[in-house]
Amino acid sequence: MPSIALVTCEKFPSLYGGEQLLPPALQRAGIAAQIVAWTAADVDWSRFDAVVLRTTWDYFERYPEFCAWLDRLEAMGARVFNPLATVRANSDKVYLQTLERLGVATVPTCWVAPGTAPAEVQRQLADLIWPEVVIKPSVSGGAFRTERLSLADLRARCEPLAEILVDSHALVQPFLPEIASAGEWSFLYFGGTFSHSVLKQAKAGDYRVQMTHGGRHTLTTAPDELRAQADEVLRLCRGLPGGEQAWLYARVDGVSLAGRFVVVEVELIEPYLFLDEDPPAADRFAAALQRIL
Numbered sequence: 518m519p520s521i522a523l524v525t526c527e528k529f530p531s532l533y534g535g536e537q538l539l540p541p542a543l544q545r546a547g548i549a550a551q552i553v554a555w556t557a558a559d560v561d562w563s564r565f566d567a568v569v570l571r572t573t574w575d576y577f578e579r580y581p582e583f584c585a586w587l588d589r590l591e592a593m594g595a596r597v598f599n600p601l602a603t604v605r606a607n608s609d610k611v612y613l614q615t616l617e618r619l620g621v622a623t624v625p626t627c628w629v630a631p632g633t634a635p636a637e638v639q640r641q642l643a644d645l646i647w648p649e650v651v652i653k654p655s656v657s658g659g660a661f662r663t664e665r666l667s668l669a670d671l672r673a674r675c676e677p678l679a680e681i682l683v684d685s686h687a688l689v690q691p692f693l694p695e696i697a698s699a700g701e702w703s704f705l706y707f708g709g710t711f712s713h714s715v716l717k718q719a720k721a722g723d724y725r726v727q728m729t730h731g732g733r734h735t736l737t738t739a740p741d742e743l744r745a746q747a748d749e750v751l752r753l754c755r756g757l758p759g760g761e762q763a764w765l766y767a768r769v770d771g772v773s774l775a776g777r778f779v780v781v782e783v784e785l786i787e788p789y790l791f792l793d794e795d796p797p798a799a800d801r802f803a804a805a806l807q808r809i810l
């Protein structure tokens with residue numbers, strides 16, 4: 518029986534939410550799963566047939582440590598999903614620049630490099646015309662340090678950007694009201710095959726769709742044209758590092774702007790899979806892993 522590690526963080530010793538459907542689904546597929554925190558001491562990761570990243574949701578708050586852990590996995594010769602090259606590339610939202618070059622429609626972004634001097638930040642902001650913006654760190658998850666404010670406010674107060682620029686790029690984007698009104702889509706793929714889609718909506722008065730910010734999500738079949746665009750995004754993503762290897766899971770997140778699918782992010786490290794919305798999806802995940810192993 519193949520044996521795999523489902524990797525979590527210390528905060529979620531038994532995974533979280535719908536992810537908890539994975540161990541029994543894997544068991545049904547003849548795969549023994551052990552839940553292990555990425556920070557656990559003295560783990561020989563190479564003894565697993567696969568090391569599957571799941572609820573490692575503190576990685577962006579402990580980023581240097583997490584990168585060192587990825588290096589250790591590589592040195593040990595562990596078989597990691599998604600592949601390490603993909604995980605490394607996906608851990609910093611600068612990969613969105615690569616996606617844009619590959620032909621993916623992404624949210625227009627002003628990129629401010631870490632350590633940029635305040636005067637230069639002001640010069641970059643002077644070029645922008647969006648009345649309302651969202652700022653966020655390039656190494657982030659769960660809307661960590663994400664803020665919505667007017668461009669005038671951002672120009673007047675440097676602190677929110679300065680705080681981000683200490684250790685990552687900052688993304689400055691136009692605020693997309695469609696995210697707050699219609700919601701943000703997540704398209705889930707296992708082993709490259711579409712599994713299900715979810716529409717995530719923010720609570721009234723908010724724009725962040727994450728559950729931790731009071732957002733809710735519903736299993737929703739997207740219009741065919743939107744789904745086709747998400748499929749095409751995943752195909753183009755294969756141009757990212759590690760894209761020539763198998764991806765066990767992928768989540769394409771984006772918003773429909775008058776029928777045009779625009780990518781907010783593609784999650785290839787530890788996306789929440791919304792398995793509780795569609796329990797057979799856990800079996801599809803297990804079957805995808807079985808095929809890859």
Ligand SMILES: Nc1ncnc2c1ncn2[C@@H]1O[C@H](COP(=O)(O)OP(=O)(O)O)[C@@H](O)[C@H]1O
Pocket residue numbers: 624651653657658659660661663690691692693694696697701724725726727770781782
């Ligand atoms: N340009 C934007 N306009 C409106 N809302 C946004 C925008 N960018 C992000 N958001 C909101 O913030 C959330 C977090 O941003 P995201 O880029 O997905 O980063 P992460 O999920 O890694 O924290 C999104 O799910 C969405 O609710």
Ligand SMILES: [Mg+2]
Pocket residue numbers: 659660770781782
């Ligand atoms: Mg997101």
